[in-house]
Each structure stands twice: as C-alpha cells, then as structure tokens.
Amino acid sequence: MTIPLVLVHGLWDTPRLFHRLIQGLDQPKRPLLAPHLPHGLGWVPLRQLASRLDQHIQQRFGADMRVDLLGFSMGGVIGRIWLQELGGAQRTRRFLSVGSPQQGTLAAQLLPRPLLAGAADMKMGSRLLRQLNRQPDALAGVDCCSFFCRWDLMVCPGWRAVLPVGRYEEIPVWTHQQLMKHPVALQRLSSSLRA
Amino acid sequence: MDCIGVRELRLWAHVGVLDHERRDGQWFSVDFSVQLDLTAAAVADDLSRSLDYSVAIQALQALSHKVCCLTIEHFSEQMLDRLETLYGPMPMWLRLSKCAAPVPGFNGRVFVERSRHGGTSAL
Numbered sequence: 001m002t003i004p005l006v007l008v009h010g011l012w013d014t015p016r017l018f019h020r021l022i023q024g025l026d027q028p029k030r031p032l033l034a035p036h037l038p039h040g041l042g043w044v045p046l047r048q049l050a051s052r053l054d055q056h057i058q059q060r061f062g063a064d065m066r067v068d069l070l071g072f073s074m075g076g077v078i079g080r081i082w083l084q085e086l087g088g089a090q091r092t093r094r095f096l097s098v099g100s101p102q103q104g105t106l107a108a109q110l111l112p113r114p115l116l117a118g119a120a121d122m123k124m125g126s127r128l129l130r131q132l133n134r135q136p137d138a139l140a141g142v143d144c145c146s147f148f149c150r151w152d153l154m155v156c157p158g159w160r161a162v163l164p165v166g167r168y169e170e171i172p173v174w175t176h177q178q179l180m181k182h183p184v185a186l187q188r189l190s191s192s193l194r195a
Numbered sequence: 196m197d198c199i200g201v202r203e204l205r206l207w208a209h210v211g212v213l214d215h216e217r218r219d220g221q222w223f224s225v226d227f228s229v230q231l232d233l234t235a236a237a238v239a240d241d242l243s244r245s246l247d248y249s250v251a252i253q254a255l256q257a258l259s260h261k262v263c264c265l266t267i268e269h270f271s272e273q274m275l276d277r278l279e280t281l282y283g284p285m286p287m288w289l290r291l292s293k294c295a296a297p298v299p300g301f302n303g304r305v306f307v308e309r310s311r312h313g314g315t316s317a318l
Contacts, residue, residue: 015218015219015220016209016220019207019220019260020260022207022220023206023207023256023259023260026205028205028222028224028294034219034220035219036218036219
C-alpha cells in the first residue's frame, strides 16, 4: 500500500492551500490527510497545534502506520514538533519542510507573545526553536528535505528556512506563497513526494 | 454520431453533504464527451474544425479548485455549464464519480450521469 501523506498548513491558512499540490500529485489511491488546525490569528501555541495534529493522525491512521509528512510555513514547525516530541519520527518515512521558519524569522521578532503565542514561537531564538535544535538526533531515521525561497519575506532570511539536518533545495520563485502555488515549485514538491 | 471525449479526468474538490467532505476535499473522476460531426476535421487534419479538449480539461480543473457545494448533482451541473460556455449548445454527456464515498463498508464508486441537448453516453 502507498504510504499515506499528511499535509500541514500554516499561519492564516487552511487545507485548501494544498489543492494545487494534491491535484498535481494525482495519486487518488494514496491515503491523504490534510487536517484543519484552527490557530486563531496566531495565538494558539505551536505545541498545542502539534498535539491536535497528533490526534488527527492517530484517528485516521492509528498509532503505527508509516506516513510521509509535508509542512508548509508554520505547518513545517508544527510537523517538526510532532516528529521530535510526540513520537512522529518513529513512524515517518519522509519529512518535507517547505518555507518553514525552522531557525525563526525576522518577521516574527516584534510580535507580542502574550497576544500571539503561536506566531511568537517562530521568533529567532525562541525557546521552542532552541529546544528543538538541542535535539539533533531526534530526526534520525527520517528522510528530511527543506525547500526554501531565497526572497521570502515571511520567513526571513529565506535561506535560513531549513532544518538543521537533511538535504535542502532552493526553489526559484519570488514569494512565500509561490512555494505552494507556482508550477515550478509544485513540480519540485510533487517529484519529491512521489519518489 | 461522432464525439470527442475525455476519460478519467481526476479532480480534487470540496464537495459533499458531510462537513468533512467540504472541509477536507476528496477525489472525483470525470468522463465526458461532446458530440459533433468530425468529418471535416478528420479529412483536412484541421483542429479548428474540431474542439480543443485541453481547454475543457483546464476549465474543469479550475472549477474544481473553486467549487464548494453539497451534491455531485450540483457539481455536475456546473461542469455542464462550463462545457457549454466553451463549446456552445452541443449534445454533451458526462459521468461524475466520487472515488471514495464515505459509506461504511462500501469501497465502490458513486456516480451521476448527466446530459444536455440530447447528448448520449460515449462509453
């Protein structure tokens, strides 16, 4: 059976974001989960969202079935928390982090944590990211790949939108949103997900 | 009568009576045909005397991106509207299938067949 695919959306987005990618993948027989993770305007802490992601995955695929995981933007950090802290790494074959602030983003630096705890988790040097980075072996055994846009203004600087482990690839698009919309990006991501 | 048809166009769309079907999306498959006399195009090897099926495929893909409704009947109605907008009031037919209907213990397909202007199944 084809390994199920889990898609995790980011800040101020919904699973509809992945429509083009799913259509381009054209794998109707592949089990697919793209859960909606309501996050207010960014006030829900990312660990809480990762816990909800875990519930969705357990409910759909049980506790052991292997999955591939793709997270876009904030969704990549939520996915990483699930992998590193909630046991996801033990059942995940491949993790694609797409335009995700795995090292933080300058765009989040001025956000007030009391009001926007989730968005503030993506500040450079946030406690969450420091804790995740202190566990370099936590992703061992997972085939990790980070995709980034050099000119990204949401995850800035764009070239730091990469995991501390695994391969990374620059996608030649101009904006953050194009990472999930531009035909070149979709082609690149589809190829990686089909491999 | 002659026809041009497309089979197994797969579309991801947010259509269904259950909330999660509209929220999460699911796969559909479409077969459609438009009936017309293809003799002139066949003899002259001239696309302009036939129909360009690629524009219909793209139009239905674009529709699937936007649509959010309860029934496959309504989804199919919008498909026929798109085809008619592209090609005019010609005999046309389509079958729209839901690839994995959320019915416990059921693994088959559910479909609707629709036609306009006297179109008939080409399959």
